Amino acid sequence: MAFKERKKPFRLMVMESLARRMHLSRDDRNKYAYWVKGFEGELKFDEMTQELKCECLILNDLFLLVNGKKVQIDTLIVTAKGIYLYEVKNFEGVYYYEGNKMYSGRSRKEVYDPLNQISHAATLLRQLIEQMGYDLPVKTFVAFMNQNFALYQAPMIEEILLPGILRSHLAQVNEISGQLRQSHRKFAEEIKLMHEEDLSLHNIPYYEESLLKKGVTCCNCGAFIKKYTQSINSVCPFCNKKELVTDTVIRQFEEYRRLFPGLRINATTIFKWSDNQLSAKRIGYTLKQYYKAKGSGRWRYYE
Ligand SMILES: [Zn+2]
Structure with missing residues (x-):
């Protein structure tokens, strides 16, 4: 290794x-x-x-x-x-x-x-x-x-x-x-x-949130999965890859954070980012479990 x-x-x-x-x-x-x-x-x-x-x-x-x-x-x-x-x-x-x-x-x-x-x-x-x-x-x-x-x-x-x-x-x-x-x-x-991770966006084209298509992509083939599951696992209709929905939420969170560093992320952010495909409940539960909550009430966000 x-x-x-x-x-x-x-x-x-x-x-x-x-x-x-x-x-x-x-x-x-x-x-x-x-x-x-x-x-x-x-x-x-x-x-x-x-x-x-x-x-x-x-x-x-x-x-x-x-x-x-x-x-x-x-x-x-x-x-x-x-x-x-x-x-x-x-x-x-x-x-x-x-x-x-x-x-x-x-x-x-x-x-x-x-x-x-x-x-x-x-x-x-x-x-x-x-x-x-x-x-x-x-x-x-x-x-x-x-x-x-x-x-x-x-x-x-x-x-x-x-x-x-x-x-x-x-x-x-x-x-x-x-x-x-x-x-x-x-x-x-x-x-x-x-070693430091190179976080520079040098050579990356200009983008902003409104230009990006919202939705959940497959962790394997990257295709947008239209109808998302309510069960614990999801299966991609294109490549058959199975993923725990908890992992999907984490992936969506990480992707959003990578694209928009410094922006505050809460459950609503991820709900919108996934084009309402992931259940709000599951998002809230996963964020609470895997990230650190800051602020309270409607001002709560995760890091
Ligand atoms: Zn796939």
């Missing part, structure tokens, strides 16, 4: 809600699809690193602030030989290098070179490691996950992990013998605590 698990990014969850609940421009839909794909690539990489048998600590998705600069790390593996840092890409199609720059074969436009991205992250990480008082070498890699990806004129460097060599690279990591020292574990523990 990973020492730090990956969660679906906040930005992606917000975009997921917007994609279901309002009209997105073509650009925004493309952006959303690109984010989904990126996340899928990361999950695929996690599945592979989970199979590592060597002594190591895997930290997935770290968002750190180093000397006032933000750094996002896809995967960091603490091994007995030092730190392995990975930038994970799920690019599809043909790309090529020309004069130290990376281009998309389709648009012929320059793309942000992941080698620069990882080197930027490594610089900040090295500063951080030093400031934390550790002496750990950092090795960087860019893992390309997509089988339908080709990269021409790429520099012949160990750092670039094309889909065809990912497995052999991880087999090499697996060969690392030696045990983690106490300082390795302490470092992993400390850096895990430094």
Whole structure:
């Protein structure tokens, strides 16, 4: 099991809600699809690193602030030989290098070179490691996950992990013998605590409540479930996924809170948000049970 698990990014969850609940421009839909794909690539990489048998600590998705600069790390593996840092890409199609720059074969436009991205992250990480008082070498890699990806004129460097060599690279990591020292574990523990969730809505299109479709969506396929059940469980008519209605209420609450941080939420808010599909009684009961009530009477809200 990973020492730090990956969660679906906040930005992606917000975009997921917007994609279901309002009209997105073509650009925004493309952006959303690109984010989904990126996340899928990361999950695929996690599945592979989970199979590592060597002594190591895997930290997935770290968002750190180093000397006032933000750094996002896809995967960091603490091994007995030092730190392995990975930038994970799920690019599809043909790309090529020309004069130290990376281009998309389709648009012929320059793309942000992941080698620069990882080197930027490594610089900040090295500063951080030093400031934390550790002496750990950092090795960087860019893992390309997509089988339908080709990269021409790429520099012949160990750092670039094309889909065809990912497995052999991880087999090499697996060969690392030696045990983690106490300082390795302490470092992993400390850096895990430094992670902050990235709650910025950068690159998210403008939205407001009146633009969003109200209703209850399925926890699995995301479809709107029109007629909601009065029993303890609901079953999605499209994908047959079963969910406890209590969990549905919590999901609706969390989604609303994510979209409208800072707004006060009470039972009526969730009743309206679910387009009157969930029973008011069940909402009231669930909120009371799982959230902290503030204020009283008609001013009561939950956090
Ligand atoms: Zn469903």
